[in-house]
Amino acid sequence: MAPAAAPALGVGRGVGYLARGLALWGRRPGLMLLGVVPAVVVAVAMALVLVGLLLWLDDAVAWATPFADGWDPALRSGLRIGLYLVGLVGAAYLGVIAFTGLTLALGDPFYERIWAEVERMLGGDVPAAGVGWWRGARDGLTLAALGVAVAVGVFLVGLLPVVGTVAGSVAGLVVAGRLLARELVSRPLEARGMDRAAQSALLRGHGGALVGFGVAVQACFLVPLGGILVMPAAVAGATMLARDVLDARVGRN
Template sequence: MGFRQGAGFLLRGLRLWRERPRLMLLGIVPALIVGVLLAGAFVALVVYADDLISWATPFADGWSEAIRSVFRALLWLLVVAGAGMLAIVTFTGLTLAVGDPFYEKIWKEVELSLGGTVPDRGVGWLRGIADGLVLVVMGVVTAVVVFAIGLLPLVGAVIGFALGLVLSGRLLAGELVSRPLEARGLDRAQRAALMRQHRGAMLGFGVCVQACFLVPLGGIAVMPAAVAGATYLAREALDRAPR
């Protein structure tokens, strides 16, 4: 499976908004809660960013007004952009930690629709919280790396954005796909070995989901579809695996 097939799994998940709207609305609840909290924190940062930057850069007080203004304006843009990236990459982890029972219902219904052997239970609420928090930590590390690359002159912003999209998308895909696979008894090494055979699909799926999260309110609407799409991807990988 390649990049295009991975993107197609997200499209299959999005079709459930038309076919199973009640099921998908269930997945909006945790995404909406986390989205509102992150949006409030982001707005607060934007409002107080000027004061924060002025406090953190006292050495610039003696510069000429024009240079000081340009310098702090650039820092403001970097801080806001970094906070935005951090909110995006941590959104999924926090949402999965809060809403694991909701998303377990979605992937089980997708499993039932595909037929065959269906796990009778998920990974558990506590394990879901732990996995979600690990994804948050990885998201923070990714945001720091992207922010540092963004400081490079001329091409830093473009390279940082592209790298952040790829890295965070890959992390996101791995976490979402792990749910249905772990419920089938596959440990971390087995899951990694299975999905290593479908790197292109994992990348295509993760990047497309992450790109949707960049759209305002996109994460809230796409998150249930992403859970469903990850289940389709996991089942396809299992069906293609040697018996």
């Protein structure tokens, strides 16, 4: 008989996993410091890239709206300012997703140690090894590339009249949050031999927790230096989320 479906984890529970991960800074500061080194390197590189992107964004908005050249100056300015703001939101999502992907790619050995130690702290079934540096790097770079797609999508939705700015921002928030959460949660699941299809089946019904966790991580990353301090906590929290889903599936919760 197939195992019963695990009780769905909601948005609030998802946010709680990040809070539990952050609590490890007080309990295991030495462990968490392992994740700071790659995060600092990537944060500096990302800051330089995003500064260049923001300098280019004004020209990109003008290029994308030639149809507004003959409009009343007030309307033209309003449209282009709105799109510039959407572009800023898209750049923020790009920065968050790319930061996560690149940091995981660069620092996989560091984050694997955090993941493995959290697994041991939780007890029960602990995989003997992680996914490996090459696999982790590939997945991290793929996530960074998806960040570009999200940023472009947010900008294109922003072109819609009236509702574009809000719709693009909300859609980007949800999509980016889910992408982040899925990538972070995938590490402990892949270490158990689960491919993407098996992971999707396991996590089905827990979309609220994934979005809540991912959005909470994004919010922290948008705070100056937040990504550097939160990245280790995000890895730890994702491991806790994955374990709760796995344990619930076999009736431990």
